[in-house]
Amino acid sequence: MAISLTLNGEARVIDADPQTPLLWILRDTLGLTGTKFGCGVAQCGACTIHLDGTPVRSCQTFLGDAEGANITTIEGVESPAATAIRAAWTELDVPQCGYCQSGQIMAATALLTETPKPTDDDIDAAMDGNVCRCATYARIRSAIHLAAEKLEG
Template structure:
């Protein structure tokens, strides 16, 4: 079955089974491997993408449900929040093994887009579904605060 949607700003038509998880359609059919497979049951967050601007777990989302929608993967992330997050992640050396980071970044970008000055509680709530085997949670939280500061600096410039 042909499923049409916008992937990172480009209209794509993928010939896939309608119940194929979006994750596998993105990775295997569209060739974008930045979105990772973690648990397969939408609990770890490694597969997080944005669906019409909202973070979702792509491993358990049938591709047919995104027909006509906008899907953004880590490869397509752009804008002020993404730029600030990338800078903060590098400055604070957030990544250890890196496997979970695309999902972490996608969730953080959604948070900062919605709430550019989050509290620790806001960050903990928004990031609670993203697991990190290396336990870099304190660096992730610090980097989200730093990204918020960078966004303010950019806006003030």
């Protein structure tokens, strides 16, 4: 079945089973491997993408649910918040192994887009469920605060 959507700013028609998780469409069909497979049950956040600006787990969001939607992946996220997040991530050496980082960045970007000056509680709530096996949570929180400061200018 043909599903129409916008992916990273480009209109696309995907001909696949509407019950296919977006994660597999992104990675296997379209070759966008920045979105990672972690747990497959929406508990780790490695597969986080933006669906109409909202962070969602692509492993449990189906192609059919994305009909007419605007999807942004780590490869296509472009905004002042995304730029500030990436700069802060680099400046504070946030990643250790790096596997979870695309999901972390997508969640953090959505947070700063909605809440430009987040508190620790805001950060904890927004990042809840984004698991980092290397436990870089303190650096992630610091980087989000730094990115918020960079956005203030």
